[in-house]
Amino acid sequence: MNCQRFEEVVNDIAREQIIEAGAREAALSHSDGCGVCAVRLEDERAMTLRLRELAEAMESASAPARVEARLLAAFDQIAPSQLPAPRVSAARQYQRRYLFGAIAAGLLIVFGLLAMRALQPVPVARAPEIPPIASAGTRAPTDPQFLPPTGRQRVSGYAGSRNRSSKPKSGVSTKPGPVKNGSTEIATDFLPLTYGAATNLEEGGRMVRVDLPHSALATFGLPVNMDRANERVKADVLFGVDGLAQAIRFVR
């Protein structure tokens, strides 16, 4: 330690403040070898003693009793309503600010969304409703529109017009799961052929009746009766507007 560094800590040593032990020892050993710093430390210690004497001498000093009496009288004169309201601490003020900010932001978002909705053009024609496609392990509800054509109509087009068959015909089940169409056909759920099939069909699509080899059932994990392996099986394939097959169901 040099004299300059000693000067930085001499006050704290003389005043018996808590300082780093290493710094204290270094300063004391420096003052042992440096006459000027030894005198400096002695002066500071003497100053501390004298200031403590003064502090002790003044320890009993206090305001006269009349001050208290005057203040209590003044307190009585100030009506409780004139006393200032307790101040909310800074932390609570910040909390309140954040709360108001959050509420304001929430209101802005709500109004913004409402305004956006109001400005959006009303769609003239609704896209045709496509039955939901079953995901793995789920069953898609069957819409009567997608029920396969009956009788001699082997292949039918689907234009998505609602007024064509908006109401289910009597005797047609609208419950999800395998559907018995009239009294002739039973269909499985639609099985997705691509990821996001339901999304791809939101804009519309077309359903086509096809004949497939019986082994096609195995492709979709359905049981295959080997006695009828040579027979064909009917299926309805749903094509999206892009022309890609999106889902399939088998019909018996």
Added chain:
Amino acid sequence: MATQVTDSELVRKMLGGDKTAFAELYRRRQRDVYRFALHMTGAADLAEDVTQEVFIVLMKKGNEYDELKGSVNAFLLGVTRNYVLRRLRKERSFVSIDDTLGDTIAAENASVNEALARNESIQAMRRAVLKLPPHYREVVVLCDLQELSYAEAAAVLDSKIGTVRSRLHRARGLLIERLRTSSDETAAEKEIESARCFA
């Protein structure tokens, strides 16, 4: 065991109109306020006025106290400091040191000579402190005479701890110089007087 009500709670109660809370707070803190004012001004009557003003401020503006910023004591000493500095600017001269200090010292069980010497030393110290510029005087009073930590003193003075440390260092250096000078002058005066006696 009953726990003591904190100063902050007393302030809250006082603001709610609780007179006993105010009285309790006054009894707890008036000494620190009064002594700070007395050390800074050197005049008992002025210290008394300042103490009264400080507690009236507490009554009227106690809601400005924020416990996150510091203790009630620091708040009160901060107000005291402002009043003292204002009064110091108004009334430039403060010399009165004639309070009950001498009686306190004389009452101790020391010999009369020792008591007188000690009294003289303390008065000299007191004068030296009073001669310091206010910004040095206040750090000596707070840190050395009222034994506040650097952080507490910084809160009272609304300044940085480093500033308090450096001011205290400088203030103590000034005190050492002045006391050495005054003791040299006293010794020289005594030497002259004794020379006259023998002349």
